[in-house]
Amino acid sequence: MRKTIVIISSAMVLVGAIALGVYVSNSTNVLATVNGEKIKQDQVEQLVMAQHGATALETLITDKMIELEAKEQGITVTEDEMAAEMENYYEMYNGEEAFQEMLSQNGMSIEELENDIHYYLLTKKLMSSIIEVTEEETVAYFEENQEQFNQEEQVEASHILVEDEDTANEVKEKLAAGEDFSTLAVEFSTDEASKEEGGQLGYFSKGDMVEPFEEVAFELELDQISEPVESEFGFHIIKVTGKNEAKEAEFEEHREEIEDILFNEKFQVEYGPWVNLLREQYNIDYN
Structure with a gap:
C-alpha cells in the first residue's frame, strides 16, 4: 500500500523567502534601492524560486518521508544522541565557540543545524537494517590504514x-x-x-x-x-x-571508529537508492 504525501507548491515560496530572512506579508515590499531604483520582495521570491525552489521542495519531501517512516517503525532520536553528535562537531572545530563562529560565517543557526542532525540520525537508524559492516571489512581496513591510527x-x-x-x-x-x-x-x-x-x-x-x-x-x-x-x-x-609516547595502534581500540567509517562510506553510496525506494512507497502529489 502506497502512502500519500501532499506538497503545496506555494510553500516553496515561503521556504525560499524565510531562508533569506526576507518574508513579509506584503510581496511589494521594497527591500533595497540602487540609485533610487527599487528591488521588491516579489523579485527576490521569484529569484529564490528559480534558483532553489525545486531543491528546497525535494528536501522537504525527503524529510517528510523519513519522519513518517521513522514514526511507523517506532524510531526516535534521543537528546543524548543529539548531544553526542554536537560534541563531535565541537571537537572537529576545536571547541564550541569556534564552531558557533563557523556557523555564523555560513549564515546558519544552531537550530537549523540541529534539525539537519535530527534527520541525519533518523536516516542512519532507518538505513542500519540494509547496511552491513562485516568483521572481515573492519579488519582489512585497519590493516590497510594502521599507520593513521598509530x-x-x-x-x-x-x-x-x-x-x-x-x-x-x-x-x-x-x-x-x-x-x-x-x-x-x-x-x-x-x-x-x-x-x-x-x-x-x-x-x-x-x-x-x-x-x-x-x-x-x-x-x-x-x-x-x-x-x-x-x-x-x-x-x-x-x-x-x-x-x-608514540604507540602502535591495536585493532580493538579502534574497532568502533572503523565500523563508523565504513558505515558512513556505505551510507553515502546507499542513501540515494534508499530514498528512491521510499518514494516508490509513497504517493507524492504536487499541487
Missing part, C-alpha cells in the same frame, strides 16, 4: 609569546620568583589565540609547530619551563604540561 609522540604545552628578548627575560624572572605561568600569559603574551587560556596550546606532534619551538618543547621534561626561545613570531617561554 599514536605519534605528542607534547602538551603552554607558552608566553613576547616581542623582544628583554621582555622574555623579565617574564622568566617573574616565573623564577614563583609567579603563576597562566597569569603571566594573560598579562604578557601577544598570542591572542592562547593568552586568555593561560597560553595553553594543547597536544601537538612533531611538524605541527615552527622548528625552534618544537625542538625545545620535545626536549623539556614534564612541568619544566624553557629559557626564551626565538622564532619568526618573537620570543617564547614554553612550559610542558603533558606527554604522550
Whole structure:
C-alpha cells in the first residue's frame, strides 16, 4: 500500500523567502534601492524560486518521508544522541565557540543545524537494517590504514609569546620568583589565540609547530619551563604540561571508529537508492 504525501507548491515560496530572512506579508515590499531604483520582495521570491525552489521542495519531501517512516517503525532520536553528535562537531572545530563562529560565517543557526542532525540520525537508524559492516571489512581496513591510527609522540604545552628578548627575560624572572605561568600569559603574551587560556596550546606532534619551538618543547621534561626561545613570531617561554609516547595502534581500540567509517562510506553510496525506494512507497502529489 502506497502512502500519500501532499506538497503545496506555494510553500516553496515561503521556504525560499524565510531562508533569506526576507518574508513579509506584503510581496511589494521594497527591500533595497540602487540609485533610487527599487528591488521588491516579489523579485527576490521569484529569484529564490528559480534558483532553489525545486531543491528546497525535494528536501522537504525527503524529510517528510523519513519522519513518517521513522514514526511507523517506532524510531526516535534521543537528546543524548543529539548531544553526542554536537560534541563531535565541537571537537572537529576545536571547541564550541569556534564552531558557533563557523556557523555564523555560513549564515546558519544552531537550530537549523540541529534539525539537519535530527534527520541525519533518523536516516542512519532507518538505513542500519540494509547496511552491513562485516568483521572481515573492519579488519582489512585497519590493516590497510594502521599507520593513521598509530599514536605519534605528542607534547602538551603552554607558552608566553613576547616581542623582544628583554621582555622574555623579565617574564622568566617573574616565573623564577614563583609567579603563576597562566597569569603571566594573560598579562604578557601577544598570542591572542592562547593568552586568555593561560597560553595553553594543547597536544601537538612533531611538524605541527615552527622548528625552534618544537625542538625545545620535545626536549623539556614534564612541568619544566624553557629559557626564551626565538622564532619568526618573537620570543617564547614554553612550559610542558603533558606527554604522550608514540604507540602502535591495536585493532580493538579502534574497532568502533572503523565500523563508523565504513558505515558512513556505505551510507553515502546507499542513501540515494534508499530514498528512491521510499518514494516508490509513497504517493507524492504536487499541487
